[in-house]
Structure formats: structure tokens, C-alpha cells
Amino acid sequence: MSRPGRKSRGRAIDNTNVRAQVSDVTLVQQRREQIVEAAVELFSKQGFYRTTVQEVAARAGMSTGSIYHYARTKEDILLLALLSVLHSYATEIPHALEGVTDPMERLWRAVGAYCKVIDSRRAATVLAYRSTKSLPRKQQEMVKDAELETNTLIADCVADCRSAGLIRDVDVAMATHLFVMFAHSWALKHWRLQESMSRAEFLRDGFDILFTGIATPAGLEKYAGLMKSLEKAGAA
Amino acid sequence: MSRPGRKSRGRAIDNTNVRAQVSDVTLVQQRREQIVEAAVELFSKQGFYRTTVQEVAARAGMSTGSIYHYARTKEDILLLALLSVLHSYATEIPHALEGVTDPMERLWRAVGAYCKVIDSRRAATVLAYRSTKSLPRKQQEMVKDAELETNTLIADCVADCRSAGLIRDVDVAMATHLFVMFAHSWALKHWRLQESMSRAEFLRDGFDILFTGIATPAGLEKYAGLMKSLEKAGAA
Amino acid sequence: MSRPGRKSRGRAIDNTNVRAQVSDVTLVQQRREQIVEAAVELFSKQGFYRTTVQEVAARAGMSTGSIYHYARTKEDILLLALLSVLHSYATEIPHALEGVTDPMERLWRAVGAYCKVIDSRRAATVLAYRSTKSLPRKQQEMVKDAELETNTLIADCVADCRSAGLIRDVDVAMATHLFVMFAHSWALKHWRLQESMSRAEFLRDGFDILFTGIATPAGLEKYAGLMKSLEKAGAA
Amino acid sequence: MSRPGRKSRGRAIDNTNVRAQVSDVTLVQQRREQIVEAAVELFSKQGFYRTTVQEVAARAGMSTGSIYHYARTKEDILLLALLSVLHSYATEIPHALEGVTDPMERLWRAVGAYCKVIDSRRAATVLAYRSTKSLPRKQQEMVKDAELETNTLIADCVADCRSAGLIRDVDVAMATHLFVMFAHSWALKHWRLQESMSRAEFLRDGFDILFTGIATPAGLEKYAGLMKSLEKAGAA
DNA sequence: CATGAATGAGAGTTCATTCAT
DNA sequence: AATGAATGAACTCTCATTCAT
Numbered sequence: 001m002s003r004p005g006r007k008s009r010g011r012a013i014d015n016t017n018v019r020a021q022v023s024d025v026t027l028v029q030q031r032r033e034q035i036v037e038a039a040v041e042l043f044s045k046q047g048f049y050r051t052t053v054q055e056v057a058a059r060a061g062m063s064t065g066s067i068y069h070y071a072r073t074k075e076d077i078l079l080l081a082l083l084s085v086l087h088s089y090a091t092e093i094p095h096a097l098e099g100v101t102d103p104m105e106r107l108w109r110a111v112g113a114y115c116k117v118i119d120s121r122r123a124a125t126v127l128a129y130r131s132t133k134s135l136p137r138k139q140q141e142m143v144k145d146a147e148l149e150t151n152t153l154i155a156d157c158v159a160d161c162r163s164a165g166l167i168r169d170v171d172v173a174m175a176t177h178l179f180v181m182f183a184h185s186w187a188l189k190h191w192r193l194q195e196s197m198s199r200a201e202f203l204r205d206g207f208d209i210l211f212t213g214i215a216t217p218a219g220l221e222k223y224a225g226l227m228k229s230l231e232k233a234g235a236a
Numbered sequence: 237m238s239r240p241g242r243k244s245r246g247r248a249i250d251n252t253n254v255r256a257q258v259s260d261v262t263l264v265q266q267r268r269e270q271i272v273e274a275a276v277e278l279f280s281k282q283g284f285y286r287t288t289v290q291e292v293a294a295r296a297g298m299s300t301g302s303i304y305h306y307a308r309t310k311e312d313i314l315l316l317a318l319l320s321v322l323h324s325y326a327t328e329i330p331h332a333l334e335g336v337t338d339p340m341e342r343l344w345r346a347v348g349a350y351c352k353v354i355d356s357r358r359a360a361t362v363l364a365y366r367s368t369k370s371l372p373r374k375q376q377e378m379v380k381d382a383e384l385e386t387n388t389l390i391a392d393c394v395a396d397c398r399s400a401g402l403i404r405d406v407d408v409a410m411a412t413h414l415f416v417m418f419a420h421s422w423a424l425k426h427w428r429l430q431e432s433m434s435r436a437e438f439l440r441d442g443f444d445i446l447f448t449g450i451a452t453p454a455g456l457e458k459y460a461g462l463m464k465s466l467e468k469a470g471a472a
Numbered sequence: 473m474s475r476p477g478r479k480s481r482g483r484a485i486d487n488t489n490v491r492a493q494v495s496d497v498t499l500v501q502q503r504r505e506q507i508v509e510a511a512v513e514l515f516s517k518q519g520f521y522r523t524t525v526q527e528v529a530a531r532a533g534m535s536t537g538s539i540y541h542y543a544r545t546k547e548d549i550l551l552l553a554l555l556s557v558l559h560s561y562a563t564e565i566p567h568a569l570e571g572v573t574d575p576m577e578r579l580w581r582a583v584g585a586y587c588k589v590i591d592s593r594r595a596a597t598v599l600a601y602r603s604t605k606s607l608p609r610k611q612q613e614m615v616k617d618a619e620l621e622t623n624t625l626i627a628d629c630v631a632d633c634r635s636a637g638l639i640r641d642v643d644v645a646m647a648t649h650l651f652v653m654f655a656h657s658w659a660l661k662h663w664r665l666q667e668s669m670s671r672a673e674f675l676r677d678g679f680d681i682l683f684t685g686i687a688t689p690a691g692l693e694k695y696a697g698l699m700k701s702l703e704k705a706g707a708a
Numbered sequence: 709m710s711r712p713g714r715k716s717r718g719r720a721i722d723n724t725n726v727r728a729q730v731s732d733v734t735l736v737q738q739r740r741e742q743i744v745e746a747a748v749e750l751f752s753k754q755g756f757y758r759t760t761v762q763e764v765a766a767r768a769g770m771s772t773g774s775i776y777h778y779a780r781t782k783e784d785i786l787l788l789a790l791l792s793v794l795h796s797y798a799t800e801i802p803h804a805l806e807g808v809t810d811p812m813e814r815l816w817r818a819v820g821a822y823c824k825v826i827d828s829r830r831a832a833t834v835l836a837y838r839s840t841k842s843l844p845r846k847q848q849e850m851v852k853d854a855e856l857e858t859n860t861l862i863a864d865c866v867a868d869c870r871s872a873g874l875i876r877d878v879d880v881a882m883a884t885h886l887f888v889m890f891a892h893s894w895a896l897k898h899w900r901l902q903e904s905m906s907r908a909e910f911l912r913d914g915f916d917i918l919f920t921g922i923a924t925p926a927g928l929e930k931y932a933g934l935m936k937s938l939e940k941a942g943a944a
Numbered sequence: 945c946a947t948g949a950a951t952g953a954g955a956g957t958t959c960a961t962t963c964a965t
Numbered sequence: 966a967a968t969g970a971a972t973g974a975a976c977t978c979t980c981a982t983t984c985a986t
Contacts, residue, residue: 022945047369049285052980063947065983074981129424130366133283144427173432174441177425178418185417188365191380196409205410213449258970289956299972301958310956494949519841521757525977535951540978601896602838605755616899645904646913649897650890657889660837663852668881677882685921730966760959762969771968773962782960 021069031070032080034060039081044123048078048131078131079139085124086146092117093153103160104222108207110157114150114183115203125187154179158214166219167211175214182206253378254312257305267306268316270296275317280359284314284367314367315375321360322382328353329389339396340458344443346393350386350419351439361423390415394450402455403447411450418442489614490548493541503542504552506532511553516595520550520603550603551611557596558618564589565625575632576694579651580679582629586622586655587675597659626651630686638691639683647686654678726784729777739778740788742768747789752831756786756839786839787847793832794854800825801861811868812930816915818865822858822891823911833895862887866922874927875919883922890914 022028038059042051053074057064071077096113100106118125132143155176161167167175186193186202193202211223256264274295278287289310293300307313332349336342354361368379391412397403403411422429422438429438440463447459492500510531514523525546529539543549568585572578590597604615627648633639639647658665658674665674683695728736746767750759761782765772779785804821808814826833840851863884869875875883894901894910901910919931 024945027945049370053982054980057948064949064981065947066945068982069945126369130369133362133366134285148428170445171433171441174438175445177421177429178414178442178445181417181421181425182414185413189413189417192384193413197407202410205407206414209406209411209414209446209449211449213445213447260970263970288954300956301972301974302970304957305970496949499949521842524975536977537951537953537979538949541949544978546977598841602841605834605838606757620900642917643905643913646910647917649893649901650886650914650917653889653893653897654886657885661885661889664856665885669879674882677879678886681878681883681886681918681921683921685917685919732966735966761961762959765969772960772970773968774966776961777966 028070031062031066034062035067035070035077036080036084039077040085040121040124040127043078043081043131044121044127048127048134053077075135075139079135079142081124082128082132082135082143083146085121085128086143086150088121089114089117090146090149090153093150097157103157103164104166104219104226107154107157107161107211108226110154111179111183111207112203114154114180115186115199118183118187119199122187122190125184129184129188151176151180161219165216166222167214168216168219170214175210178210178213182210254307254316256307264306267296267298267302270298271303271306271313272316272320275313276321276357276360276363279314279317279367280363284310284363284370289313311371311375315371315378317360318364318368318371318379319382321357321364322379322386324357325350325353326382326385326389329386333393339393339400340402340455340462343390343393343397343447344462346390347415347419347443348439350390350416351422351435354419354423355435358423358426361420365420365424387412387416397455401452402458403450404452404455406450411446414446414449418446490543490552492543500542503532503534503538506534507539507542507549508552508556511549512557512593512596512599515550515553515603516599520599520606525549547607547611551607551614553596554600554604554607554615555618557593557600558615558622560593561586561589562618562621562625565622569629575629575636576638576691576698579626579629579633579683580698582626583651583655583679584675586626586652587658587671590655590659591671594659594662597656601656601660623648623652633691637688638694639686640688640691642686647682650682650685654682726779726788728779736778739770739774742770743775743778743785744788744792747785748793748829748832748835751786751789751839752829752835756835756842761785783843783847787843787850789832790836790840790843790851791854793829793836794851794858796829797822797825798854798857798861801858805865811865811872812874812927812934815862815865815869815919816934818862819887819891819915820911822862822888823894823907826891826895827907830895830898833892837892837896859884859888869927873924874930875922876924876927878922883918886918886921890918 022031035056038056038061039051042055042059053067054064056077057067060067067077071080093110093113096109097106100109128143128147132140135143155172158167158172158175158179162172186199197205212220215223256268258264258267271292274292275287278291278295289303290300292313293303296303303313307316329346329349332345332352333342336345364379364383368376371379391408394403394408394411394415398408422435433441448456451459492504494500494503507528510528511523514527514531525539526536528549529536532539539549543552565582565585568581569578572581600615600619604612607615627644630639630644630647630651634644658671669677684692687695728740730736730739743764746764747759750763750767761775762772764785765775768775775785779788801818801821804817805814808817836851836855840848843851863880866875866880866883866887870880894907905913920928923931
């Protein structure tokens with residue numbers, strides 16, 4: 001109950017503009033967590049349209065009527081679910097960077113953490129790609145904003161590497177985009193990728209190409225050192 | 237009527253295992269083209285579930301009943317639509333490679349053509365990501381197979397570059413994956429990317445990073461030469 | 473409300489394997505009685521296929537959607553209706569035998585009660601003949617089982633008569649079959665029979681032939697006595 | 709092609725008031741035989757409502773459009789099919805009586821032939837019970853008339869037996885009704901009866917009860933003689 | 945606040961019938 | 966006379982949402 005992911009999810013659900021009919025703030029938060037957990041699971045497995053509100057209610061352990069005290073429409077539930085997933089990403093990455101100061105290592109860790117959290121909720125990631133367009137325009141914007149939050153975390157690492165002279169004069173936005181899509185693609189193309197590689201291999205080989213593609217000679221040297229030390233750590 | 241895209245779409249629709257109630261082959265092909273055109277448009281804009289078969293029929297200029305002479309279920313229509321889009325990709329790329337023999341240039345052209353055809357049917361590309369999971373498992377496989385078709389085209393170019401000593405000892409599958417996701421991402425993240433770059437810039441900058449990431453020194457030299465000649469051609 | 477027919481119908485509806493979406497047992501029973509009453513009436517008059525679920529709902533005083541909370545398919549409604557009718561038969565006969573111990577008289581009363589209850593629900597009886605085959609195989613079995621229930625009641629009476637030496641060495645199953653078909657035929661051929669006889673005449677003349685066909689001399693004597701006493705009772 | 713059944717069916721189809729759009733009489737008759745054969749088979753197996761006109765057309769080896777040159781509606785096809793079956797019954801019985809003059813034996817043969825022809829087309833017999841009510845009132849009358857035709861054949865035999873002093877003073881109509889229902893019941897309850905008896909046993913035991921029920925002492929004696937001679941014939 | 949039965953508009957699909965060829 | 970593609974009304978069933986308790 002005290003995992004940061006949880007807390008963050010709770011906070012996300014709070015800031016959602018999805019107004020509830022119930023005034024007790026703590027209760028709202030608790031019920032929405034129940035709903036979101038059920039919704040993420042069901043929507044991810046069955047898709048948004050194939051899942052009924054009744055099913056969500058049952059899985060969340062409450063009545064159909066109660067659902068509508070905490071979300072105005074089925075689409076509100078979807079929004080809650082998507083934001084919950086997206087915010088959990090935005091929480092995991094900083095967590096992985098805590099105490100790490102080296103820009104090279106920070107970038108490596110950030111991308112690695114992103115891949116890892118996506119791996120742990122692959123179906124939910126695919127859900128975001130499938131279902132965002134099912135939302136009203138305004139809510140789509142909220143999802144995109146949440147996505148940008150994560151993007152910024154990666155972008156900051158990229159920018160720091162550039163300031164540190166590790167990467168050459170490439171568009172930070174483009175480099176970020178490639179790293180982000182790389183992480184997402186582990187979920188999107190998991191059906192194909194899993195046949196030929198593990199997540200660790202995927203991360204190592206993909207990061208290698210992307211970083212090599214943007215690195216300065218100094219950056220490459222640093223990168224080689226990092227990899228070597230990781231190998232040693234891995235071997236130990 | 238003789239555009240290769242058309243022709244290919246026709247062929248794709250033929251090989252679909254979606255059996256029709258009508259025996260006249262030409263008629264089936266023609267009607268399915270009507271249906272597919274309407275379906276791609278409507279599904280792309282509104283999503284699969286928000287679009288009714290009635291709407292597809294109306295847009296295709298036929299009655300509800302007629303639709304069901306050419307597709308057994310609404311999902312069949314979706315399959316037809318997705319395969320049509322995917323096959324059109326698989327047709328455009330070879331078209332762009334006709335007469336080009338240099339491996340470096342072939343890779344560049346293949347990725348460029350992929351980005352271009354995706355750009356021209358962005359909504360349909362997103363549709364494939366959103367809706368494939370709405371299909372029965374068997375039909376999902378067909379969509380994945382069609383996607384692999386295109387993948388192979390890119391993979392062949394990558395492999396040729398490697399044989400030619402232009403790229404280093406990286407996993408061809410991984411490199412291909414990155415190029416493919418790169419092309420797809422133009423559609424998937426168009427809402428964000430379009431703000432800061434044109435498709436040409438996107439292609440140039442992204443390809444630069446990815447190719448640099450996999451190139452040998454010889455490959456980098458060759459790449460520089462290609463870019464210079466393209467610039468000249470562009471300037472002329 | 474305390475008529476035995478009612479009670480039996482309720483019980484029958486309970487034991488039906490037709491699962492409802494609603495948990496309140498009393499409510500389910502009550503709503504199903506409404507539905508069954510409407511269904512028997514409409515199906516009997518118009519036939520199963522010519523009757524829409526909407527019509528049944530309207531006549532039952534509820535919405536289309538509600539119907540589907542108490543029966544999973546239109547065929548479930550038919551099953552409920554047929555079982556209700558069949559079970560009402562199986563209830564009327566024991567009722568008519570209460571307190572009667574003489575085997576001869578029991579047989580006479582059983583057949584008479586069967587004819588009477590069939591007469592009172594002629595259309596429903598014909599419905600069973602018309603519509604059982606419209607049911608899925610499993611549900612057809614349930615209907616047949618229910619029919620056998622009634623058969624057994626008659627068969628028991630026949631067997632008792634034989635034990636009592638009133639009927640000769642004929643196949644009990646065959647004799648039962650003839651009595652049962654005799655009763656059913658009052659509904660099946662009512663269009664023709666009603667022109668030339670009343671139900672009482674039908675029963676008297678038909679029973680006379682069938683019983684004479686199976687009786688021992690002792691049985692015939694007993695039968696003559698019974699008829700005489702009934703005549704007297706009728707005359708009084 | 710020269711079997712009497714065929715001929716009769718042809719005649720029946722002619723006298724049907726189902727008007728065709730085609731004038732060539734021979735052609736109409738031939739096509740209707742095709743249609744009827746297909747319809748009896750499909751309606752019997754699947755039921756009237758579960759069978760489509762398209763299916764009937766396909767099985768009859770003609771196009772959907774052609775069907776409508778020989779029957780105005782789907783119900784016309786049903787009428788044609790039912791009358792065909794009913795008339796085939798009315799033809800088989802006289803056939804079985806040819807050259808037989810003894811009233812006792814004629815009755816036995818008539819009932820036997822009825823059971824036999826019903827046995828050979830059990831599904832079609834059940835079809836008549838299921839589907840007659842699906843017809844417009846006028847056409848229902850035609851079916852009933854056709855049924856009465858057969859009834860009359862049996863009734864005549866019964867009446868002759870009575871004139872010959874073989875049966876006692878019972879209502880001829882009632883006796884006929886019992887014999888007819890007895891024959892029909894072989895098809896209607898075949899699912900149950902087949903488990904415990906063959907058609908020959910069914911006929912022997914059932915006829916025994918019914919005839920005993922109506923016979924005079926003289927009739928019983930005659931009947932015993934007939935049975936003995938049949939046994940001998942059977943044994944030889 | 946919580947419940948869950950009730951609602952009814954709306955979706956996909958079928959098929960008897962028509963009619964241009 | 967024959968064809969078979971086209972039609973569209975009509976049906977069954979679903980499910981987001983409401984509201985009396």
C-alpha cells in the first residue's frame with residue numbers, strides 16, 4: 001500500500017477533472033483505485049469496447065450503480081485507467097535515477113527503467129495505443145500530456161548527456177523520440193520480439209544502436225566503460 | 237485504375253480467405269474494393285466500434301445486405317481493410333527500389349518509401365495498431381503475417397548493407413525493428429512530431445541516427461556521399 | 473394465487489437450468505411467471521417464430537432488456553413455456569387421484585384429468601408438438617423428460633390395473649402410449665373432433681374402446697359397474 | 709419415375725391453386741417435383757423457419773429466382789411439400805388394398821400400410837404436425853382436406869368391418885381417429901417407442917388392443933384367424 | 945452512500961423477395 | 966424461362982446509464 005506507484009496512481013486519479021458525486025476525498029480515492037485496477041486488467045485483456053461496465057464493477061467488488069458515483073461515463077473509467085498507467089511510468093523512472101548523477105548512466109538507467117516498467121504492464125501499454133482515440137478530444141489531450149511527462153524525463157537525460165559532451169549535435173527531441181518508441185516497441189511488438197530475444201538483450205542491443213547513433217567519440221568511450229562495469233557487476 | 241496500389245489491393249483482397257456468397261470473381265473484387273475504401277476511411281476516422289456496418293454500406297454505395305454478400309462479419313470487413321493497407325505498404329517499397337542497386341541507397345529508399353506511404357495513410361496505420369486486437373486470433377495472425385512481409389523488405393536491405401560491409405556486426409532483426417518502428421512512429425506520434433519537423437526532416441534526422449548507430453566507418457563514408465548527392469539533387 | 477397449477481408452474485420454472493442474471497429468487501420466479509404466461513399465450517396463438525421477443529416483453533409488462541435478465545435467449549423462453557405447460561399436466565393428474573384407491577377408477581380419473589387439463593390448454597399442447605424441435609438438443613431432452621413424467625403417472629395406473637387382474641397381458645408401455653396419445657389427440661385434432669363430439673363424449677367413447685381393448689373379463693365387469701355409478705352420479 | 713407415389717405427387721402439385729408464372733404445364737410439374745423433393749428434405753431436417761429459400765433452390769438445383777416462378781411465396785413451397793407428403797399417404801393405402809376383399813384383412817392392411825409409409829417418411833410426418841399452422845388459413849384447410857382423404861380410406865375399412873358384423877356398435881369416426889393417431893404416433897413418438905419395439909411389434913400390439921376394443925365376438929374370432937395365417941406366412 | 949433491477953436505443957445479421965440482364 | 970445480385974425491413978440481443986429503495 002505504500003509503494004510509490006500506488007501513491008502516484010492515487011494522486012493521478014485525484015487530478016483528473018473526472019468529477020465524482022461523492023464528497024469524501026479519501027473514499028473517492030480508494031474506490032477509484034479499486035475501479036482502476038479492475039479496469040486496467042479487463043480493458044487490457046479484452047479491450048475497451050468488449051468490456052462492460054458491469055464486468056468492471058464486479059471485478060472491482062462493487063455494484064454497477066456505485067461505479068457511476070466515481071466516474072460519470074465509461075470513458076471516464078478509461079481515462080482513469082490510462083492515466084494511472086501513464087503516471088506509473090512517470091514514477092518508476094525517477095525512482096531508478098535516485099542517487100545516480102553520471103549523465104551517461106542516468107540515460108541508460110532511465111531507458112532501462114522505462115523498458116522494465118513497460119514490460120511489467122505490457123498489455124496496459126498496448127491498451128493506451130489502442131484506446132486513447134476512444135476518448136473525447138479533451139481527455140485525449142490529458143493522456144498526451146501524461147505521455148509527455150515521461151518523455152520529458154528521458155529528454156532531460158538526453159539533454160544532460162549533450163551538455164556533458166557525450167552526444168553530438170542531434171535534435172534532442174528526435175533522440176528522445178527514438179528512445180521512447182524503442183521502449184514502447186517492446187510492448188507493441190512483443191509478439192515478434194520475444195521469439196528472438198530477452199528483454200535484457202533487447203535493451204542492450206537496441207540501446208547500443210541508438211546511443212552509438214548519437215554519441216560523440218567521448219560518449220562512445222564513456223559508454224564502453226559503463227557497459228564493462230555493468231558486465232562486471234552482472235558477473236559478480 | 238492501373239495504379240500499382242490499386243492492383244495490389246485487389247490482389248490482397250483476393251487472397252484473404254474471406255469467402256463471399258457471390259461467385260463472380262471480378263464483381264467480388266470490385267465490390268470489396270468499394271467496401272474497403274469506405275471501411276478504411278470510416279474506421280480510421282471513427283474507430284472500428286464507433287462505425288456501424290450501415291455506415292460502411294452507405295459510404296460504399298450499397299445496401300446493408302449487400303455488404304454481407306462480400307464479408308461474413310463486421311470483423312471480416314476490418315480484416316479486409318487492414319490487409320489492404322498493409323499490402324499497399326508491401327507494394328510501395330519494391331516500387332521505390334526498382335532499378336536501384338547500391339545497398340546503401342536501397343536501404344535509404346526503402347525506409348524513405350515506407351515513411352512516405354505511411355504518411356499518405358497515417359490514419360490507416362494508426363487503425364492497424366488500434367484494431368488488430370479486435371480481430372479473432374486467426375485473423376490477427378494474417379495481419380501479423382502481412383506486417384512481416386514489409387519487415388522482410390527492410391530486413392533484406394539491411395542484410396545487403398551488412399554483406400557489403402557498410403554496417404557492423406549488429407542483429408539484423410534489431411536494426412530492422414528500429415527502422416520499422418521509426419517509420420510507424422511517424423503515424424503513431426504524428427500529433428507531436430508534426431509540431432517540430434516535416435516528414436523530410438524526420439526521415440533525414442532519424443535515419444541519420446539509426447544508420448550511424450549501425451554503420452561501419454566505410455558505411456559512414458558512403459552515407460555521407462549519398463547525402464551530399466541527394467542534397468545536390470534536391471538543390472537542383 | 474394458491475391454485476396448484478400456479479404453484480407447480482413456479483416450481484417448474486425454478487428447476488430449469490435457465491440461469492438468470494438476477495439473484496433475487498422470488499423476483500426471478502415472479503418475473504418468469506409473467507414471461508411464461510405471455511409466451512405461452514403468444515407462442516400458442518402465433519407460433520414461436522412469428523412471435524418476437526418484443527411482443528412477449530410487452531405482453532409480460534416489461535421491457536425487452538428485462539426479458540434477457542430472466543432468460544438468456546428466445547429459445548430459453550420457449551423452454552420455460554413448454555416446461556411450464558408440461559409440469560402443469562404432471563400436477564393436475566395426481567390432484568385428480570387424491571383419495572381414490574380403486575385401480576379401475578384411478579385409471580379412469582387419470583385419463584380424464586389428462587384430457588381435461590389438455591382441453592383447458594389446447595393451444596399450448598399443440599405448441600409443444602410444433603415447437604419442441606425448435607429447441608437445442610439439450611433442451612429438447614428436458615422437454616421429453618417432462619413428458620415422461622406424465623407418462624409415468626398414467627403408466628402406474630395401468631400397471632396397478634394389471635396387478636389387480638383388470639387388464640390382460642398387454643405391454644404396459646403400449647397401453648400407456650395409447651392412452652397418452654388419446655389425450656393429446658384431443659388437442660391435436662380438435663379442429664376435426666369438436667364437430668362431432670364433446671370432450672365428455674370423446675373421453676367416454678375413446679376410453680371405452682381402449683379399456684375394452686386391454687381388459688380382462690373381470691376388468692370389463694368392473695368397468696361396467698364404474699360407468700353405471702358415474703351415470704347415476706351424473707344424473708343426480 | 710413411374711412409381712405411383714411419384715405420379716400422385718405430380719397430380720397433387722397440379723391441383724394446388726398455387727399459381728405459377730410459367731405456362732408450360734409439364735415444365736411446371738417437373739420443376740415443382742424438384743422443389744418439393746428439396747423442400748421436404750430440408751424442412752423435415754431443419755424445420756420450415758430454419759430453412760432458407762436459397763437452400764431449397766440450391767438443393768433443387770435451380771436458382772433462387774426460378775423458385776419464384778413456381779411458387780409465389782415460401783409458404784407456397786411449404787404447402788406443396790405438405791400436400792405431396794399427405795397425398796403420398798393417400799396413395800400407398802389403396803395400393804396395399806389392391807385385390808384384397810376380406811374386410812378384416814383390409815383394415816389390417818390399411819393400418820399396416822399407413823404405419824409403413826409414415827415410417828418411411830417420419831420426419832415429413834412430424835413436419836406436417838409442426839408446420840401446418842405456419843400456413844395461411846386457406847392453405848391450412850387444404851392440408852386438413854388432404855388429411856381427411858386418408859382418414860376416409862381408413863374409415864371405409866372400419867365401416868366395412870362393421871357392416872360385416874366384425875365390430876360392435878362404436879362410433880366409426882372415433883375408431884378411425886384412434887387408428888389414425890396410432891399410425892401418426894409412430895412418427896411423433898418415435899424417439900421413445902423405438903427403444904422398446906420394432907415397427908412390426910408396434911403395429912401388431914397396438915392393432916391388437918384397438919381392434920379388440922371395437923370387435924364383436926365374431927370379429928375377435930376372425931382376427932385370431934387372420935393373425936394365425938399371417939404367422940404361418942411369416943414363418944414360411 | 946450503495947445497490948442492482950430496469951430500461952430502450954441501437955447494433956450486427958438474416959433472408960424473402962425482386963428485377964435487370 | 967432462367968439467373969443471381971441486390972435490397973432493406975425486421976429480428977435478436979447487448980449494455981451504458983438511471984433511479985427507487
